[in-house]
Amino acid sequence: MPDPNPAALEFLLSRRSRPAKTxxxxxxxxxALEPILTAGLRTPDHGKLEPWRLIVLEKPALARLAALADERATALGKDDTDRAKGRRQFDDGQLCIAVIEVQRPSPKIPPIEQTYSAGAVCLALLNAALAAGWGxxxxxxxxxHDRAFVETGLGLGEGERVAGFIYLGTETSTPPDRPRPDxxxxxxxTSA
Incomplete structure (x- = not known):
């Protein structure tokens, strides 16, 4: 017979991301961040390759990235909406964890499984932050997805890409739940 953890299951059934702008x-x-990071790295990792790394971006780093996003938007010919959106996510952020996928050569672990592991780190960090009471x-x-931005701004090398930016801060409002899958x-x- 399983040993259930009703509190953990209830958390997962009711978890809700908080919009970064709030x-x-x-x-x-x-x-406060260390247990969140530790929990986030307890993630599926076939072959124990650790095909990811984390960059914690504090407010001054986010300001630098906001300026770089603005510069890159101009270079790429982005419209004003895309330019503002790219800049705003860094301008508005309080603290951000950049999850970097790092493809490791492996005869046994295909690249797609390494990508899945990096995505799992993103969700694990998100859930750990929410469970710790943060937005x-x-x-x-x-x-x-812009190579010049990630290479210049984050120092990414060949075989590395951003799996996600996990923004953390104090929640100002609880968003309404959204429709969930049926x-x-x-x-x-399937039983046969």
Whole structure:
């Protein structure tokens, strides 16, 4: 017979990301962030490759990235809406964890499984932050896919890419829940 953890299951059944634009200070300090980081790295990792790394971006780093996003938007010919959106995610952020996928050569672990592991780190960090009482959101946006932005701004090398930006801060308002998937439409039961 399983040993259930009703509190953990209830958390997972009711968890809700907080829109990044509704997060304010304070953000977790290093002592508060360490258990979140530790929990986030307890993630599926076939082959124990650790195909990811984390960059904790504090407010001054976020300001630098906001300016770089603005510069890159101009260079890429982005319209005003895309330019503002790319800049705003860094301008408005209090603290951000950049989850970097690092593809490791492996004869046994295909690249797609390494990508899945990096995505699992993003969700684990998000859930750990929420469970710790912080507001949190997982974003990407066009800057995360622009090689010049990630190489210049984050120091990414070959074989590395942004899996996600996890923003943390103090929640200013609880968002309404959104519609959730209908199990009957997305689940197939097979017994043979």
């Amino acid at each position: 997060l304010t200070g304070p953000a977790p300090d290093r002592a 949190a959101n997982w974003l990407s946006g066009w800057p995360s 199990l009957d439409k997305v689940v197939t039961w």
